[in-house]
Amino acid sequence: MDLSFTPEEIAFRDEVRAFFADEYPADIREKVNRGIRLDKDDHVRWQKILAQHGYMGVNWPVEYGGTGWSPVQKYLFSIEMANANAPDVVPFGVNMVGPVIYSYGNEAQKQRFLPDILESNVWWCQGYSEPGAGSDLASLKTMAVRDGDHYVINGTKTWTTLGQHAEWIFLLARTNTDVARRQEGISFILADMSTPGITVRPIITIEGGHEVNEVHFEDARVPVENLVGEEGRGWTYGKVLLQHERTNIAGVARSKYRLARLKELASSSQHGAKPLMEQATFRGKLVATEVALKALEYTDLRTLAAVATGKAPGPESSILKIKGTEMQQRLDTLYMEAAGYYALPYVPDQFTLDAADDDVVVDSSEPTTALRYFNYRKASIYGGSNEIQKNIIAKHVLGL
Amino acid sequence: MDLSFTPEEIAFRDEVRAFFADEYPADIREKVNRGIRLDKDDHVRWQKILAQHGYMGVNWPVEYGGTGWSPVQKYLFSIEMANANAPDVVPFGVNMVGPVIYSYGNEAQKQRFLPDILESNVWWCQGYSEPGAGSDLASLKTMAVRDGDHYVINGTKTWTTLGQHAEWIFLLARTNTDVARRQEGISFILADMSTPGITVRPIITIEGGHEVNEVHFEDARVPVENLVGEEGRGWTYGKVLLQHERTNIAGVARSKYRLARLKELASSSQHGAKPLMEQATFRGKLVATEVALKALEYTDLRTLAAVATGKAPGPESSILKIKGTEMQQRLDTLYMEAAGYYALPYVPDQFTLDAADDDVVVDSSEPTTALRYFNYRKASIYGGSNEIQKNIIAKHVLGL
Amino acid sequence: MDFSISEDQSMLQDSVARFIQDEYDFDSRQEAAATDTGFSADRWREFAELGWTAVPFSEEDGGLDGGAVELMLLMEQFGRGLVVEPYLPCIVLAGGVLKRLATEDQKATWLADIIGGEKLAALAYAEPQARYDLNDVAVTASADGDGYVLNGHKTVVLNGGSADTLVVSARTSGERQDAEGISLFVVDASSAGIKRKAYPTVDARQAAEIHFEQVRVGADQLLGAAGEGLATLKAVIDDATIAVCAEAVGIMQVLNYKTLEYSKQRVQFGVPIASFQALQHRMVEMFMIYEQTRSLLLHAVMTEEADAGADAALHALKIQIGTEGRKLGEEAVQLHGGMGVTWELDVAHYFKRLTMIDTLFGNADHHIEQYPLAV
């Protein structure tokens, strides 16, 4: 057992650290620091910089342009990225549909789609969930009916994150209803968002933001060549994709960064008679949170180590989803408590980089505290709710 | 809405307070204060004093010798009793079988049994649970087969508290197996413990004490006249009894007394650099506990008030069982934390009143802290486990 | 020991409950909240006509002589309706100071219109550096001739933008955190030197930053004795604490009800999610939290009414709202799944208000630190 990193790993970390110091654009950094929502161009510009340095396909095999990094390298990269407060890569292309295409797609699909994904030339979105289906993914109703060399798609997908920006969508649709199990007869299909019959309707979330959407398909005709793999095997591919979605699901690096920043805030806070850090109740919660985060970090590292020795991350990784999102929400709550009544003002107008000084009505160091708290209640719901994760552990790990 | 008590209620409280000050025997008080287990004679002597003053049949109707007190009087009595640290009445006679007998027994049974119960001339025990049945009471297997003017009883009862002292037992036994529902065909029978075929085997509990027992019936012949009410209706009577068992289930008075004593202990503790009361983590838990206890107290009082206006305490009283036992266990835990390493010594020899000074190896103010903590893990299990109580609330209150 | 309410109290409760149920639907609430002022002036007039704005004032002042019980009954229903009209800032906070300290003349000038619903008011007491310490006052009121001059910055003033009348705490003597030397003034919000920036809050109310720059007030605008305002401020904040806690209890009841109903109709894996035992037990926990919280509310109200040293009772109640209440809200959202985090669903808005109530008048941490643990 050994806590230390190899000299090669340390060299890698230094290289990555230098990259973030030098290449992460100041204007984007400023937006992220101030809780201003990034627009599409910000994301694309930043991802193209990552791609130029070969930092995009973190989980991809080298043959498709991936980094080929070890788990430790990925971990170190995530820490440096969090410490730079750089935005996460939008996952739908590179972390979701990409792996499905290089694993199950045909040669033509690989050549057509993969380079544009790595280079962020095409914005992808996800068509998985359906209204009313919730965590019961297999209940999906969207139909793709073969008509000559097209599928005619009808149905509605929901919770489609950043779908308003997307040029392409990958979706699960039912191509066969005459099946023994609901998981059968589902296919994995790629669709150009400009296809007639595809429309996007915004869903406004609890905090007032537009991040997710409903995507409607009304007789949308998609070429059969956009089917990935075999017809009817979409459920299997989708599960693989879900595993990739869970990459870095623990969010340890971000949470470490946020905890450190919270401690700074609590130490320097001008509110009240003494800094929050010296108030026993808050301090006790900080300690408990730091202990839980250390436990999560080492559970994550143990999983990484198991992956490094060739063991696939089993259903145990559901722990990382549960504890990772609990940690995010715990931090959100502590930020709320630190903000006190400064969590109250709702001043979206000041969330633009070029807002006049006069728009900044409340000079709070964490102006989006409450918005984040409310928005991230979703963390324990999406990606398979934490209840579903517990069912998975109960069944597949504990044998109940 | 009014927080205050009437002058009559205050006069009553003063009278009760004087009673405990004057009549509660010093030697028993000393035992209780030092956590020494009371023997049978202690209980009987104390209960006879209560009976002399008319304080025994707290829940009984006046016509059978009960107090006829209002809910507020019962509440005040319980507070004074707790503040005197006087032992609870052993419930099996007066709180359990007594109400069943005066509600469903015949005249002969009333005359034969009730006076001895009120005067503590006969020690009763309970034959309800069976090995392996747990919270599933209706699965009981003990048989009472009619043979002339006797029932021949075979089976085993368990968790029979203080059964080692008992002269009589009340039990549920199956008198008919040819029934549609498992709850049918069960009868409520009284048996003299000296009946041939009845044997008692001790069960030692987690902390090493002998409080509960298994009671075996092997062809034990009990006269038919000992059947209470109608044959086959025992389940109904048993449910009534369980409701009486739940009288004062919240245990608010005891918990208030224990919390006050814990605060004294934490304020005066000689351990460490400063009293425990001034240590932030412990102090925070004390505050949270006091808040929860206040909530429990007022929930209990609201239930009392509803009873006073003629509303039967519904399944909502399951809250009192759950929160009451959680509170007891929470206090047990805080006492453990206050004791620190002084919770470790296991010195049963010093738990006798006449122990030589030399036997008292550790001079702790709470020598039985750990024993109580371990023993009272049972509180959330017995009397219908807290899980069963939640099922009851879910079904009967929330309509789930 | 009596938990029942009087016939008059029962009538008040029924009238508010009926109004909320029949007329205060969620859609029009959302419409009102989306306006510039964040509430409906028509509704406010109705509140006044129904006598609700008069509830906590004495009969001599033209009020209905309501106490903590009436305030609780009213606010519990306002919680159930998620009412956005500024009852708390106008009636409980600003009105609470005026009814305690104003002279007959001052009442005639400043309070009567508030009770009548013609004018709106706000209490400007919080300051950027003060967090929840009422004694931490940096805004100054310097003696100037026979009046005073106010200078400084009040922050997150509830209803500060719409208010016609401001009640302001300011220091006439002493150091920033001294208990002595805090005075209360009443001023016209349109006075020269007052700069206001109003904004909505995340729970669909409104607040404002208010800057005082050489604002002249007359001696007749001083409320009560100079330098002795803290006790009154504390008493008013205590009332307001009961008010928002009662509102929170009303919200909790709605969240429980809606969660139960949702769980019965929401089907997953072929069955209503209400049939999953793990969720059942969690809804039981929510129910128990609600009942325990309501008990603490009644306890605090009864203690306040009995004038029996309500500090511990109020702390306990506010701690409960900020800890267990928050948990209840989070569970309600979690059990609603994805729908629970959409703007469209009322549950999200109940949850937001419940959560933000913790930030008002001292959050749970603050009250834990203040809790008197006398043996």
Place this chain on the structure above:
Amino acid sequence: MDFSISEDQSMLQDSVARFIQDEYDFDSRQEAAATDTGFSADRWREFAELGWTAVPFSEEDGGLDGGAVELMLLMEQFGRGLVVEPYLPCIVLAGGVLKRLATEDQKATWLADIIGGEKLAALAYAEPQARYDLNDVAVTASADGDGYVLNGHKTVVLNGGSADTLVVSARTSGERQDAEGISLFVVDASSAGIKRKAYPTVDARQAAEIHFEQVRVGADQLLGAAGEGLATLKAVIDDATIAVCAEAVGIMQVLNYKTLEYSKQRVQFGVPIASFQALQHRMVEMFMIYEQTRSLLLHAVMTEEADAGADAALHALKIQIGTEGRKLGEEAVQLHGGMGVTWELDVAHYFKRLTMIDTLFGNADHHIEQYPLAV
């Protein structure tokens, strides 16, 4: 970053695990615990023969050069077997002081027999007034000729009754709570003036109250430099903390396993209780607690091995055991129902030991207060 163990470490782990599984059955454990000394002398000899008593000592001292990893592997298995033999007090505590401070001569006199299993030892450091403050030492060692005289009371000395050799902390200078002035001595337990009252503990170990009355010790019984014992004491208690936490993790694993198995065979209302979703989710919580705790254990051991300032890591681990570990134990008992609170069932005894580990070397509260929250 390497979580794997070496081949030697793996062999040690296997040998202990095999012994525990094949030979250390619960019934004979209970028998040993019920004897006067509270453990089996035969077993202890076996431990020595198998080399386990030599693990944490250097090769020069006749040991096996084991570090924190080896200690963890050993104690985790001892936890799984609920081993009552006095490895912690004798080897980790008393041995831990001797290996650090004893001279070659002192080691020959006092340590060799301990490593060989011929003699038993204990560390007498806790005092009635001290709670968990290691610097709080009232027992005195007054200079007397070329030696010292010990006076005072040591409390809850683990294995204090059976020990042949006592390592004692005593104050040679300074005030009761001073960090300086604490010295460590090694004495024969049968020395004149030592009065011991041994008793069992609630978790089936043994401890003693030890009174020192004018106990004369020679200068050659002073360990290390006079007055500078606190750092060593702290280092030893750190080792012991890792040891009991590893033991706790072993216990937690067993409790989880037994609870799962019980839930699968225990039938209520016609079905195994394992099928109740509410209980499933609780067992998932228990599993997650175990995994999280094991992660903190590995973290603490690796930090200790890397000599990388292990304070925060140790505090975190002990906090976790005392809070989440306690919860896991309570849940294990609750899910076993009535059986869980009987003496007959091993689960009760695992639970007791797990719970009492919180009281050793600072409970969770203590470590929360001590936790370094540097930004």
